[in-house]
Each structure stands twice: as C-alpha cells, then as structure tokens.
Amino acid sequence: xxxxxxxxxxxxxxxxxxxxxxxxxxxxxxxxxxxxxxxxxxxxxxxxxxxxxxxxxxxxxxxxxxxxxxxxxxxxxxxxxxxxxxxxxxxxxxxxxxxxxxxxxxxxxxxxxxxxxxxxxxxxxxxxxxxxxxxxxxxxxxxxxxxxxxxxxxxxxxxxxxxxxxxxxxxxxxxxxxxxxxxxxxxxxxxxxxxxxxxxxxxxxxxxxxxxxxxxxxxxxxxxxxxxxxx
Numbered sequence: 097x098x099x100x101x102x103x104x105x106x107x108x109x110x111x112x113x114x115x116x117x118x119x120x121x122x123x124x125x126x127x128x129x130x131x132x133x134x135x136x137x138x139x140x141x142x143x144x145x146x147x148x149x150x151x152x153x154x155x156x157x158x159x160x161x162x163x164x165x166x167x168x169x170x171x172x173x174x175x176x177x178x179x180x181x182x183x184x185x186x187x188x189x190x191x192x193x194x195x196x197x198x199x200x201x202x203x204x205x206x207x208x209x210x211x212x213x214x215x216x217x218x219x220x221x222x223x224x225x226x227x228x229x230x231x232x233x234x235x236x237x238x239x240x241x242x243x244x245x246x247x248x249x250x251x252x253x254x255x256x257x258x259x260x261x262x263x264x265x266x267x268x269x270x271x272x273x274x275x276x277x278x279x280x281x282x283x284x285x286x287x288x289x290x291x292x293x294x295x296x297x298x299x300x301x302x303x304x305x306x307x308x309x310x311x312x313x314x315x316x317x318x319x320x321x322x323x324x325x326x327x
Contacts (some may be wrong), residue, residue, distance in 0.1 A: 100135035102142075103200030109191035111148070116186040118178040120160070120167075123149030129187055131180070135203055143178040146187075194237065195229040222247040230322070238324050239277040246272035270299070277324035281306040 107129045110226060115121045127148035134140050143163035149162045150179065157170040167175045218224060228243035245313040247270070270285035283299045283306075310316045 099203055101201040101203045101305060102132070104130070104132045105196065105198040106130045106323055107188075107194055107196045109190070109194035111190045113189075114186070114190045116183050118183065119175060120178070120183065121152050122146070122187075122190075123151070123305045124141060125193065127187075128192075129184070133266070135200075141184060144180050144184060189234055190236070192233050193231050195241075196227065198226045200224050200226075218247060237322065239275070239322055240324070242274040242276045242282075243273045244272060250291065271322055275319075279307060279311040279320065279323050281310055291292045 098273075109127060110125065111122055111147055111264065112124050113122070115186045125139040125148060127146065129144065131144040132173055134142055134143045134265075138183060139293050141159070141289050148161040149159060150157055151170050152160065152174040155169055155174055157172075159170055161168045162178055162180055164177055166173055167178055200223075201217055202224065204220045206220075206224075207269070225246045225248075226241065226243070227246075229241040231240045232238050272284045274282045283303045285299055310319055
C-alpha cells in the first residue's frame with residue numbers, strides 16, 4: 097500500500113459461519129466485501145462495506161458499513177468505530193471461491209523487478225486495475241479465470257534483454273497483462289502503425305518467455321501454487 101496514493105477493491109465469495117471480532121459475525125453463504133484505502137508512508141483503510149448475512153451483537157441485517165466515524169447495519173448505528181484492518185483480515189482468511197476487482201493509483205513511478213532481467217515500470221499518472229477469480233477453500237485457492245492487469249493512460253513499460261532492440265525503434269505502450277490458470281502470460285500493447293506488427297511480434301515472444309519462466313523457474317514456485325492443478 098505504501099507504493100500507492102490510494103485505491104478501492106471489491107471481493108465476492110462464499111463464507112462459513114464466522115466470528116469476525118468486535119461483536120460482528122457473518123452467516124454461511126454469499127458475501128461481498130468492498131473497501132477503500134489511503135496509501136503512502138502510513139497506509140490506512142478508510143472504509144469497509146459487507147453485504148450478506150451480517151450480525152452485530154443480537155442485531156441481524158444485510159448491509160454493514162464501517163469507517164472512522166462508526167458502524168452502521170442497514171443504515172442504523174450499531175456501534176462505534178472498529179478496527180477495519182482486523183475485520184478485513186478475518187474476512188480474507190474465510191472467503192472461498194472468490195472473484196475480485198481492484199483499482200489503485202500509484203504514488204510515483206512504480207517499478208517492479210522480476211528475475212531473469214524482466215522489469216516493469218508504471219507511470220505515476222496511470223490508473224491500475226486488477227481483476228480475477230479463484231476457486232477452492234481459503235487456504236487452497238486456485239486461479240479459475242485469467243488474472244488481468246490493465247493500465248490506463250500511458251500504460252506500462254517492459255524491459256527485457258530481448259526487448260532492447262525494439263525499444264530503440266518505437267515507444268512501446270503495454271496496455272495490460274494476464275496470467276492464465278495454466279501459467280500462460282499474455283501481454284497486450286502496440287505502437288504506431290508502421291511498427292505495430294513488429295512490436296506485437298516482440299510482445300508475443302516476450303509473453304512466451306514469461307510463460308516459460310512462470311511454469312518452470314523455481315523463482316515462481318509460489319505463483320504456481322496458485323495456478324490450476326491440472327495445468
């Protein structure tokens with residue numbers, strides 16, 4: 097969170113009967129969680145909302161909203177401010193079969209370095225969105241749909257030893273990337289009309305190389321544990 101100005105996220109999934117602390121509990125069934133946060137040196141969750149079978153003490157309802165001012169259930173005040181971070185942590189440990197969406201705003205240029213010479217830079221003016229879905233229990237989630245990263249505005253820049261020549265020919269704008277359940281990585285982007293086919297060919301080769309790394313490199317073992325078991 098320190099690398100971002102702020103953002104918002106929404107997660108849907110299934111949950112068993114669960115005590116979340118602070119007198120709040122949820123019943124078994126579908127649950128939707130939405131929250132906003134502020135990043136920087138001291139990241140902070142600003143607000144959280146739950147939609148499902150929610151209970152606060154002896155009061156039962158459908159929609160809970162909590163922020164620094166207090167907590168409401170179906171629009172009625174039920175308690176004062178609570179530890180939103182602990183509530184969110186308890187929820188994330190209990191959700192299964194999840195789908196998620198997030199939108200974040202970088203606090204500055206965001207530089208992500210991977211092994212084998214792969215480096216991704218995201219402009220501080222970009223809007224970054226992440227969307228995906230996974231099935232399974234909370235401790236054994238497996239990707240069921242592509243995990244898609246999209247970047248508005250200037251897009252992102254990818255550097256790799258195989259990209260040096262292309263980078264000298266055109267300003268490559270990568271609009272997004274996707275990690276598929278079988279470990280395949282795909283990059284989406286382009287350049288001006290004259291070089292578009294060449295750049296797209298380079299992106300295809302880079303996608304194949306990244307897919308190979310994800311599927312085989314020991315460095316990506318933790319990522320593979322999140323992929324589909326029958327890949």
